[in-house]
Amino acid sequence: MSDIQYIDGKQPHQREHRLIFKNIDRVGWNPSLDTYRNDGGYKQLKDALKWEPKAITNEVKKSGLRGRGGAGFPTGVKWGFIPPNNTKPVYLICNADESEPGTFKDRYILHQDPHQLIEGMVISCFAVGAHLAYIYIREEFPEAAEILERALEEARNANLLGDNILGSGFNCQIHIHRGAGAYICGEETGLIESLEGKRPYPRIKPPYFPAAMGLYMCPTIVNNVESLCHVKHIIQMGAEEYAKLGTPRNTGTRIVCVSGDVKKPGYFEIQVGKMTMGELLNDVCGGPKDGRKFKAVIPGGSSAKILRCDEKFNVSCPPGTEKREISFEEIPLDFDTLAACGTMAGSGGVIVMDDSRKMSWVLNNLNKFYAHESCGQCTPCREGSTWMRKITDRLVAGKASPSDIDTLNSIAYQIDGKTVCAFGEACSWPVEAMVDKFRAELVSETSEDNESIAHSAESEAQRRFLQPQG
Amino acid sequence: MSDVLNNLVASPQTPGTKHYAPFAVTDEINAQADKRIAQYPDDRKRSAVLPLLHIVQHEFGFISSDSIDWIAGKLDIEQIKVLEVVTFYPGLRQTAPGKFHIRVCRTLSCAMGGSYELVEKLCELTKTDLSKMDPHHHPIVVSPCGQYSVEFAECLASCGTAPVCLVNDDFHEGVAPDMAGDLLNKYKD
């Protein structure tokens, strides 16, 4: 790959291992079919169409690929959940909603390398027996939607989509479905409801696991953009070679996105587990800004529990070995160790805060996000997310009392695990972790004197429902 | 549309209204809609409600009650099933924005990068009253001249180049607050 040149200033870091992002910021690269094909594109599709579909699923299982959308669930295993005696149509949905704060990787694939995704999708469709697939793309990617639309048209004209693809007898069509600015459409069952033309109220699992009862109540596989791209590379390299990348149980590469208070934020494709938090932040991202120190890091998108940079963890590292104490800097960027440290690798979005940031302000910003994005279907989440926002609103306004911090914590624990969808955890974990790890700082911004302030005064906007209409 | 529904879709005039043609069904709109509807299985036309709403909003700036009637008719569903979708999604609006609608990311990384200051600056330069903004009920504020409108968006998935914003369909990254004027200069007429 040494002949590949990257745009000045956007060269990959030497510690990166570019597979999915091979063509991102590449000199002479554009999203057209010709460019992709001249680079060997769609060869894996041609190969894969000669396989038994089951064999592809097995290959993906063997590769150890885990979903890059958030939960880290093994992709091949998910595919295997389609009921064996199924007679209904099977659908595949590519989750291109990319809305978890801190995550910015799918954006670049969609804008710069759409054919990689399409190739990955058609192979995946063939494996799971889907003849119709949708790319659910967030509305805030208007340019990407156009690029994809063009790429799909090119693929149709070249018989890479449609009937009897490349003479294999396999039919497959892919369409784009644009969202409309709601985070909950990233949750797979909310996404499906949205695609059905309804409000995106997530469905309860069980029983509504998409692989059995998904789009139009038919078996449906929902995968993230990055996950589907990996499928192409698994076919190209073979599962065994692919699994040599990364670490056991945490195979392959993944894109981590770093934002916030570092010298060089950006996206970096690394081998899973082969780089530590310290290496990422200090070596790859250039360390903290001048005169600053790292204070806290959210490691996997805003829903992941925050870590203190002076924290120590007692975990088995590498996974499977005797437990030992490691520092924050020593945490390898994989799924299992981050989970053992009480947080998650999630979507790969690393948000860094230095010692200039107040945690009350950070938490309030996130609470505003979750209060805005709760779909409102279940009470703990709908009421709780807004209540938590109100408490941190007054915390940053200097009007909170120490007992507010306890209330905040108790609300979070009353949401966590008690809702229809995982948004409940997404909105309560940041609060739980922040109170757990920065309680003293939060309490220091409160005052006993505020205990007597009445907080029930509603805003004009809320009162308007109580007034006679007319 | 019945009166009850109509009251729910009152689209008050804004200074931006003058920039948008009133809703009208043309052959072109119809053709665009039919193309979208064809992307879903025959008995699942309802799936096309978002695509059709996007066509309307793109052409006419916002979702009017007439357009809801049209979409309901095209998809053979009750108007309320269109309206419930319109009222849920932050990306769909029922009043006209400015000619240039600016959506600034509000979420953590952009906020750390100064996106709140950027919004203040944009509002100051366009003489827009930011105090009228209310995230749930009036998320969009329109400048008195009707050229611009400002809204907060949640994470636009480009946190590494914060602060970021969308102006209509154009994406802008690394827009520090002091670049507000330069940004507006790109969108004059």
Ligand SMILES: Cc1cc2nc3c(=O)[nH]c(=O)nc-3n(C[C@H](O)[C@H](O)[C@H](O)COP(=O)(O)O)c2cc1C
């Ligand atoms: C509140 C919420 C938001 C989510 N947002 C996204 C998203 O924006 N993109 C995504 O790929 N997955 C998102 N997910 C995860 C999806 O539900 C789903 O697990 C994922 O798309 C599966 O793909 P994967 O197995 O390839 O990771 C979200 C989940 C939750 C609970």
Ligand code: SF4
């Ligand atoms: S947990 Fe929240 S987002 Fe999920 S279904 Fe319930 S109310 Fe909606």
Ligand code: FES
């Ligand atoms: S926080 Fe602004 S783009 Fe993600």
